[in-house]
Amino acid sequence: MIWKLPFNLKKTKKLTQAVKERPIPKHIAIIMDGNGRWAKARQLPRVAGHRQGVEVLRDIISICSELGVNHLSLFAFSTENWNRPDDEINALMSLMVEFLQKEIAELHEKGVKIWMLGDIKGLPEAAAREVENAKAVTRNNKGLQVNIAINYGSRTEIIRAVQNIARDVSIGKIAINDINEDCFSHYLYTNGIPDPDLLIRTSGEFRLSNFLLYQCAYTEFLFTEKQLLWPDFNKQKLLESIFEYQNRSRRFGGIIE
Ligand code: FPP
Numbered sequence: 001m002i003w004k005l006p007f008n009l010k011k012t013k014k015l016t017q018a019v020k021e022r023p024i025p026k027h028i029a030i031i032m033d034g035n036g037r038w039a040k041a042r043q044l045p046r047v048a049g050h051r052q053g054v055e056v057l058r059d060i061i062s063i064c065s066e067l068g069v070n071h072l073s074l075f076a077f078s079t080e081n082w083n084r085p086d087d088e089i090n091a092l093m094s095l096m097v098e099f100l101q102k103e104i105a106e107l108h109e110k111g112v113k114i115w116m117l118g119d120i121k122g123l124p125e126a127a128a129r130e131v132e133n134a135k136a137v138t139r140n141n142k143g144l145q146v147n148i149a150i151n152y153g154s155r156t157e158i159i160r161a162v163q164n165i166a167r168d169v170s171i172g173k174i175a176i177n178d179i180n181e182d183c184f185s186h187y188l189y190t191n192g193i194p195d196p197d198l199l200i201r202t203s204g205e206f207r208l209s210n211f212l213l214y215q216c217a218y219t220e221f222l223f224t225e226k227q228l229l230w231p232d233f234n235k236q237k238l239l240e241s242i243f244e245y246q247n248r249s250r251r252f253g254g255i256i257e
Pocket of ligand 1: 032033034035036037038050053054057074075076077081092095096099100148
């Protein structure tokens with residue numbers, strides 16, 4: 001997974017220092033995969049994997065905040081995840097509610113802003129209420145923005161954008177010639193959020209699974225090895241991922257002289 005980690009950077013403290021000396025990705029997106037497999041390997045119910053996943057999340061938010069990352073986008077629940085058993089859906093919603101209830105005060109203190117990507121109206125009432133509260137409490141914060149993608153699907157997001165653009169053209173709010181990349185991006189859930197610089201997916205799955213398809217045109221992807229499941233992710237692994245990103249050559253279709 002990480003190719004260029006020199007031997008002298010194996011220790012977290014040294015690696016933190018090295019990472020801080022190089023440009024920090026402004027926007028990190030994460031697909032937190034492998035919770036179910038983590039639980040299965042321990043003969044635990046799947047929800048135990050999700051619960052441990054939330055524990056990891058707490059640390060990752062804290063480190064991103066400390067490093068000065070501007071945006072952290074987390075794929076928490078996709079539009080396709082409604083196909084999971086009711087028990088697991090309810091457990092995931094409850095975990096999110098519990099996380100927001102428990103953590104909001106501390107996140108607020110750290111200047112973290114909570115934002116949501118996805119159709120909040122489609123969530124169970126308690127979850128929607130908690131989400132709205134977290135957004136309202138942290139609305140004016142200027143630190144790390146945590147974008148929780150919940151009831152989110154990229155294709156739905158794009159189709160919704162097209163529908164809204166068509167509607168605005170039909171009422172004369174915008175002209176067809178106004179439609180360009182900048183205009184289009186305003187109709188996405190990620191309106192105002194820069195594209196991810198780095199996308200991390202744990203557990204050795206090499207796909208995007210309908211996450212930020214439009215926004216990831218020039219994102220650097222980092223797919224971890226199969227053995228690294230989200231509940232085992234940690235500060236060292238995040239730093240290694242950022243270090244790997246810092247050693248990539250981003251050309252955005254151009255060339256480096
Ligand atoms: C993928 O693992 C993970 C998910 C579908 C859910 C991730 C959600 C959380 C960690 C909780 C989110 C909460 C907050 C507060 C944002 P999987 O279950 O598909 O794992 P598997 O592939 O091993 O079965």
